[in-house]
Amino acid sequence: MATDSITAAATPPLLRRVNAAKLLGVLSRAGVMTGTGLIEATGLTRATVHAVCNDLIEMGWVVELDPGHATVGRPSRRFEFNSRAGYVLGVDVGAARSTVLLADLRGVTVAKAGRSLAAVKTPAERTELVDQAIEEALGAAGVTHAQVLAAGIGVAAPVDRAGHILADDEFWRLFDPALGTHLTTLHHWPALLENDANLATLGEHWRGVAQNVDDLAVLLAGERFGSGLMDSGRLLHGSRGGAGEMLYLKLVEGVGTTHGIARTIRAAAATALADPNLESTLRELAGPVSAEQVFAAAGVGDVVALGILRGVARRTARVIATLGILFNPELVVLGGGVAEAAGVLVPEIEAELSGFTTTPPRVAVSSLGDAIVSVGAVRHALNYVEAHALDLELRPGG
Amino acid sequence: MATDSITAAATPPLLRRVNAAKLLGVLSRAGVMTGTGLIEATGLTRATVHAVCNDLIEMGWVVELDPGHATVGRPSRRFEFNSRAGYVLGVDVGAARSTVLLADLRGVTVAKAGRSLAAVKTPAERTELVDQAIEEALGAAGVTHAQVLAAGIGVAAPVDRAGHILADDEFWRLFDPALGTHLTTLHHWPALLENDANLATLGEHWRGVAQNVDDLAVLLAGERFGSGLMDSGRLLHGSRGGAGEMLYLKLVEGVGTTHGIARTIRAAAATALADPNLESTLRELAGPVSAEQVFAAAGVGDVVALGILRGVARRTARVIATLGILFNPELVVLGGGVAEAAGVLVPEIEAELSGFTTTPPRVAVSSLGDAIVSVGAVRHALNYVEAHALDLELRPGG
């Protein structure tokens, strides 16, 4: 708004760029199209469509297939988006584990790898293990470094719009000061850092339960609450990448901490079993009770477990209520470690929500499981590739 | 993202549109520029600049001035943005009062009018009074209906991105079902509805204390808390226009209601004075104590008043903390009825905030006073005009 934007003047070649980008976008979503199909989809004339397609074939983004079997008339040229013109990486650098997805340009996963980070003691060790996972994924698919066009990297830290981890925050500065620069400089591709909850939001919007939902919140709810917020299809970042931070929960009645669902369940179970008068199948288990065990016990009717889950649902409803009222998303997606099991909480959560607002958001549980962040990281990288497609140089694989 | 957008193909005239829009934007911000200045600002060549300027002069958006006194060389053509090519209205339809600003295309106010809505009983009466204020402003400036290009209308209700008041909400449906359609159909200009807190945010961003701050929250804090949220220069709306709604405050410890600063102060004063043991200058006042009186008493050292304000500051800090943590704005602006007086609360609020987060937003008090919403409404209308400038037909005034 205030920018006097000395962006370049619009010259005739800009038209070709605009039309080429548009055609490539249409084709990448459709996969294969004929010339006539592209004419209808883009509004361009046949002459232009062919000229643009020839350009894109030259650049490597499009390949021409054998003409299809025409029923009548001259056979069409058939164009296919060259989804193997390059690859992207989606990397989730979690607290306990790093997951790497290697995907083609349509987002189809071609390799997967992971490393446990549980024993990591230094940032350098973590980076090394992440690199190992990346190399493993590339090796498994036979993809060279030069073929990778971008990598999305999810971290559990505030990341601003420029992809920088908030340096002011001492915790994260200790955590991984060099992860971003390391990955960006060591490899040939841009490493696009983003907050993990934001990537989870991109993931659900792209391939999860929030497709076609442009006003969205994703609540990572396993060990610690964190959220990603999307308004009109755009992720929020705030001034220092802190949007979605949930530390305010310590001010919310009936919530009090940012402890997530799994952690809250474990604590509640420990408290309940400390009371010798309560009878529960949970008592038969050896060692501390896990959240999964409580869900399982509730599934077979254990009264104590059901009581714990009811309390957790009510608490979670309060978390969702604050987000839902202030942001007004159409949908709140529960993700993170407990996502599948948390499905049983949804009815109770929704019932509770209606006590806080007359226009509550819908509540759903993630369908992406462990991959919620890494799938979003792939989408993040693809967004970059789509935005810069005509500027990137494609290199054929070895 | 999911849209297969059958937007029109990019044809050569699009270039002219792009360049004309850019040049007009530069000129509207600068006021008067020479051809050479426009060349530098736009990156276009002289031939193109002149061609575009001739087009814009033809359309009425630009006027050519007498050549300036050249120090050396051939005198430049001088072009001026024709800020009187049309006008916009900024209308604040508040609970108690409606304020109308009439502004030229650079946003300079050329007339002002208002009506009290205190005695209004029906929507039709309200609409009638708003219309009266509009007519008064137009009459005072000698501007005809045909010269008005757009009107921004602020209402204290959720308004979605399309400018529709949330119809589901029974309160607002009773309030003013037909205000939008009435104003749109009765006059020749588009009436662009928007939530009042959102307009306040536009206003502060444009002409208030938040200039150059693109991650911003404005907290209307007079009788009832309401907020407008801006991320990266864009207003948030949520799925049904409810973004910024603060009903969640009833779940926040130490807040409990959406009652604003003025209302909270009055209630605290009444409570304090009910205790016969407390000595205070407030006791000498006749009738119920107003918020202004408490601010005044505190200003002269009244201990009870100071205690009330301290409590209000702490409560307000909790409101700002929730917004500040979840949204991470760079700045939170306090606006509404108590804005000027609330300046004295800021130090206490900021001190309190640092107890909730290590990265609190800055806190400031609105500089726009009563006009916060109507100024934003003018900006909202101007945004529309700028976006559609080349499609609008300008009509000379009578």
Added chain:
DNA sequence: GTTGTTTATATAGACTCTAAATTTAGACTC
């Protein structure tokens, strides 16, 4: 009045698109 500087105007060339005419490739018909 001549010179110098800056700007305005005119012309030529390049790139882009559309629109319309022409050609082509395959299927179908007799």
Added chain:
DNA sequence: GAGTCTAAATTTAGAGTCTATATAAACAAC
């Protein structure tokens, strides 16, 4: 198997946009 039909590809002409360069104009200074 030659002719016909159809849809698509290709070619050609025309219009709009920009830049770059050359030429003309207006004013100041000497």
